[in-house]
Structures are given as structure tokens and as C-alpha cells.
Amino acid sequence: xxxxxxxxxxxxxxxxxxxxxxxxxxxxxxxxxxxxxxxxxxxxxxxxxxxxxxxxxxxxxxxxxxxxxxxxxxxxxxxxxxxxxxxxxxxxxxxxxxxxxxxxxxxxxxxxxxxxxxxxxxxxxxxxxxxxxxxxxxxxxxxxxxxxxxxxxxxxxxxxxxxxxxxxxxxxxxxxxxxxxxxxxxxxxxxxxxxxxxxxxxxxxxxxxxxxxxxxxxxxxxxxxxxxxxxxxxxxxxxxxxxxxxxxxxxxxxxxxxxxxxxxxxxxxxxxxxxxxxxxxxxxxxxxxxx
Ligand code: MF3
Ligand code: CO
Numbered sequence: 001x002x003x004x005x006x007x008x009x010x011x012x013x014x015x016x017x018x019x020x021x022x023x024x025x026x027x028x029x030x031x032x033x034x035x036x037x038x039x040x041x042x043x044x045x046x047x048x049x050x051x052x053x054x055x056x057x058x059x060x061x062x063x064x065x066x067x068x069x070x071x072x073x074x075x076x077x078x079x080x081x082x083x084x085x086x087x088x089x090x091x092x093x094x095x096x097x098x099x100x101x102x103x104x105x106x107x108x109x110x111x112x113x114x115x116x117x118x119x120x121x122x123x124x125x126x127x128x129x130x131x132x133x134x135x136x137x138x139x140x141x142x143x144x145x146x147x148x149x150x151x152x153x154x155x156x157x158x159x160x161x162x163x164x165x166x167x168x169x170x171x172x173x174x175x176x177x178x179x180x181x182x183x184x185x186x187x188x189x190x191x192x193x194x195x196x197x198x199x200x201x202x203x204x205x206x207x208x209x210x211x212x213x214x215x216x217x218x219x220x221x222x223x224x225x226x227x228x229x230x231x232x233x234x235x236x237x238x239x240x241x242x243x244x245x246x247x248x249x250x251x252x253x254x255x256x257x258x259x260x261x262x263x264x265x266x267x268x269x270x271x272x273x274x275x276x277x278x279x280x281x282x283x284x285x286x287x288x289x290x291x
Contacts, residue, residue: 013048013238029183030236038185039233045212045219046238051145052280055214055240058095058142059278059290062149065089065138066291075130075155079111082136083122090140098139098146098217105262110137110150114162117205117246117254117264117272130156133166135274139217148213148242149290150276161249162271168200169247169273176225176245180279180286182237189235190227193245197225203252205272208264210242213278226252235281240289244276 005012011022023046030040047055068089069082086109090097097108105121112120112135113128120126120135128134137150152166175196179189197204210223221233225245248254250270257263266272278290 012043013046014050015048026236030234033183033234039231041233041236041239042220045221045240046236047214047240047280048238051214052238052240054143054145055147055278055280056289058140058145059147059149061090061093061095061142062138062140062147062278062290064093065140066136066149066151069136069138070151070153073128073134073136073153073155075128075132077128078124079113079120079122079126079128079134080124082111083107083109086136086138090138093142095140095142098141098148099137102217111135112137112263112272112274114271115266115269117248117266118208118274119262119264121260121262128155131158131162132156133158133162133271133273137274137276141217144215146213146215146217147290148217148276148278150244150274151291152273152275164200165202165247165249165271165273168197168202169245170275172196172225172245172247173243173275173277176243177277177279177286177288180235180243180281182235182281182283182285184235185230185232186221186223186235187227187232188229189243190224190232191229193225193243194227197245197247202247202249205246205248205252205254205264207254208246210244210276212239212241214240237281237283239281240278242276242278244274246272246274248272
């Protein structure tokens with residue numbers, strides 16, 4: 001942002017276009033917002049058209065893998081079976097499951113049941129049973145581009161209380177999406193989700209949130225769902241991030257599994273739900289890349 005680019009020089013975004021017809025207006029807008037005290041994104045997290053197309057292709061695979069899980073998940077199977085499906089379905093499309101060996105994560109997908117908030121590790125020992133709610137969090141690397149989304153599944157007859165938690169969490173994504181627009185603030189999105197969750201009697205996990213994603217698995221910014229309106233990073237066209245709130249039936253407090261150092265649980269043992277989509281900020285709103 002500080003280095004001056006000549007108007008006829010190639011744009012920093014890598015489009016190959018001249019700066020004056022590419023991101024010069026964009027930079028002027030951001031500089032103005034910055035001078036007014038806003039937190040602005042660095043150029044490194046702004047994607048150009050070619051990168052967006054690459055992320056779209058990756059996201060298509062992520063969606064297809066989750067569609068396969070949706071069609072096949074049922075009570076009686078182990079979460080290890082879900083892991084095998086994710087590995088096979090991802091590999092069959094020439095892609096790599098992003099979680100596998102990510103910072104030592106041992107499996108291809110996260111499977112989080114009931115009071116598990118996120119980062120559940122698939123195991124032969126964990127058998128899905130009637131009445132469980134489970135989050136399946138799939139992330140894909142395709143030709144170097146990253147995608148990330150997750151869905152909840154209700155197995156057999158789930159209690160009305162748990163079903164409502166799953167439904168409200170899904171609806172909270174739409175509530176957040178309404179705030180996603182160019183030159184809007186991430187804090188507006190986070191507070192909208194938090195308010196909606198609280199109106200429905202739920203709490204929102206604070207410690208874990210969403211993230212930029214596309215050229216790497218986890219990029220700036222950290223995306224909170226307990227943030228304050230009027231704060232947070234400016235959303236600029238070309239930013240790609242996840243909306244993935246975790247809503248709890250009881251306390252917002254969470255604890256980390258001391259044995260595997262990955263899995264996060266609710267502190268009170270009550271159920272938690274999460275849905276995740278990957279969104280692109282566009283010139284006039286947003287595009288959902290993965291769901
Ligand atoms: N999709 C999850 C996230 O973004 C994946 C976490 S990394 C993993 O938080 F290795 F645990 F999968
Ligand atoms: Co994520």
C-alpha cells in the first residue's frame with residue numbers, strides 16, 4: 001500500500017493490466033477508509049480473477065465431496081468411514097484433503113459429534129448413532145488453491161432441541177451474509193450472527209472463528225462471530241474468507257482435548273453446531289464459493 005505504483009505500470013494484483021485500469025481506484029478507496037481509522041486488508045489477501053477461478057475449481061470439489069457425504073452418511077458407520085470417503089472422493093478428483101498432515105492433524109477431515117465443537121478426529125471407535133448431530137468439515141487443495149466448508153447432519157430421530165440448534169446455526173449464515181458487501185466491516189457481520197444466536201438462546205464460541213482462505217489454508221483475517229458492529233477489517237472485493245460460527249446450547253466456554261490437542265469440546269458438555277461456507281467479496285456483494 002505504501003509503495004507508489006505508476007499508473008501505467010502493471011497492477012500489483014498480477015492481472016497483467018495497467019494499474020490505472022485495475023486496482024488504482026480500489027487503493028484510493030482503501031487509503032481513504034484507512035485515514036478514517038479503518039483496518040484495511042493487505043494486498044496479499046486480495047485475489048485476482050485467475051486466482052478466483054482457481055479457488056472456484058477447488059471449491060467445486062469441496063462441494064462434491066460434501067454432497068457425497070450427505071448421500072451416504074447414516075447411523076451405524078464410524079467417523080473413520082467418513083474419513084475414507086473424503087480421502088477417496090477428493091483423490092478421485094485429482095485433489096488433496098487439506099487437513100491431512102496439516103500441523104500434524106492425522107486425518108483427511110474433521111468430524112465433530114454433539115458436544116464436540118470442532119476438530120474432531122475420525123476414528124474406528126466413534127460410531128454414529130441415532131440422535132447424534134455431527135459436523136463434517138471438508139477442506140480441499142486443488143492445483144494449489146484452497147477451499148473449506150462444512151455441514152451438519154442429523155442422524156435418525158434427533159431431539160427437537162438439537163434440531164433447532166442445527167437449524168438456527170444454519171440460518172445464522174444468511175444473517176451474516178446480509179452484511180457481506182464491499183467496503184463493509186467484518187465486525188458488522190460478526191455482531192449480526194452473535195445477536196441472532198443470542199435471540200435464539202444460544203452462545204457463540206469466541207476462541208475459534210473463520211479465516212481468509214484461497215492461496216493458503218488459513219490466511220488473514222481472523223473472522224470472529226462475537227465482534228462489534230463498526231469494527232474489524234474492511235471487506236474489499238477480491239477477499240475470500242469463511243463464515244463458520246459455532247453455536248452452543250449452553251455456555252460459550254470450550255475446552256481442548258488434553259490427549260490429542262486438537263478436539264474442542266463445550267465446557268458444560270452441551271451440544272454445539274457449526275456450518276461453514278466460503279465466500280468471495282465481489283464488486284456488488286458476495287459469491288458463495290463453497291458450502
Ligand atoms: N476447516 C477447519 C478449520 O478451518 C480445519 C482445521 S485444520 C485441521 O478450522 F487440520 F484440523 F483439519
Ligand atoms: Co475453516
